[in-house]
Amino acid sequence: MLRKVGGCGHDRFSIEDLKKLGPFLYDDKLFDQDRFPEINKLCTKECKKKMKEIYRMTFEGYLMAVNNYYDDCKIFKSFPDPPIMTVGCQTYNDCLEWGNTDPEYRDRILKTMKVGILNGKLVRLCDVPRGVDVEIETTGLTDSEGESESKEEENDESDDE
Secondary structure (H helix, E strand, C coil), X not given: CCCCCCCCHHHHCCHHHHHHHCCCXXXXXXXXXXXXXXXXXXXXXXXXXXXXHHHHHHHHHHHHHHHHHHHHECXXXXXXXXXXXXXXXXXXXXXXXXXXXXXXXXXXXXXXXCEEEECCEEEEHHHCCCCCCCECCCCCCCEHHHHHHHHHHHHHHHHHC
């Protein structure tokens, strides 16, 4: 969501909108060096400060979303035939953040990511407290990471005894 431009080209960017709508809000504008509005005679110190904060928030949010994506991707020894289509980082993040998951994406995410359904919403398994049951999808897939993680969990539990 870009706001109407009044003064310098940075007037259309809003920290409040970025907080509300997530780290991908301005990525197409901030990462395109040829199109991004440069500093001009209408910019102020406040403008520069705001844009630095928007970049910081965008990069930190983007980095967190990408890290979560790679942490949650399952690695499979083999895929079924036909192979399951995965989803991209932004789609995955949007589905988790906003909960408005298209059934096709929801099915793909359940099969290819370390997520479950809790109270009707997609949740990252690492965010679910121990002992809370979530619905997960494992049909027909062999998660090579899942095997090692379950062994690590067993070792962790035996260390606690």
